[in-house]
Amino acid sequence: MDDSVSRGWVHRMLICQVCKKTSFDRIFTHDGEPKEVExxxxxxxxxxxxxxxxxxxxxxxxxKERRRNPNGYATLLGRVLDAVCSDKGIPGRTAEGRPIFLRKRLDQLITQEGLAKVQGATGLRNVAAHADLGGLVSEDIPYLEALIRYVLDHLYVIPAINQKAIATELGRRQAAKP
Incomplete structure (x- = not known):
């Protein structure tokens, strides 16, 4: 950092030595000391x-894996779907103790929660997780991300926002009462 800057924002472009990807940040300095990084x-x-x-x-x-490896990222997004299925009570094992495949669990979740079909999510995840099926490239990721966000938004995010909106409305009505 340049010593001539005593106060203000300094913009930096950084290049990762490992993956060679860039990042941009800005640092607020006061008397040459960094105070805030964004x-x-x-x-x-x-x-x-x-x-x-x-x-x-x-x-x-x-x-965290998104920018590094499309196959690793897609595989980890499959773990997100597994966690959602478990959270919603979809069993991960049969009565005999054998694992139930993600596609079957996701189909059950979709039926249980009334969601649109998202079998493309498990298809892309399977291609990413199994080397003999090929591999994903960066251009494939937005499809998978959109499907995952659809599931998360409909099951968790939108209901949470709705609850906050209802609480806000009730608070405003209470505050408006004489």
């Missing part, structure tokens, strides 16, 4: 409000 690009990882703890953890772990 990441401008890529956008910081944001976990939507309303997700149960396990789903939020799996989603956060997946988002």
């Amino acid at each position: 990441l401008l690009y890529p956008q910081p990882i944001v976990i939507p409000a309303g997700l149960p703890d396990r789903v939020a953890k799996e989603y956060g772990d997946a988002l």
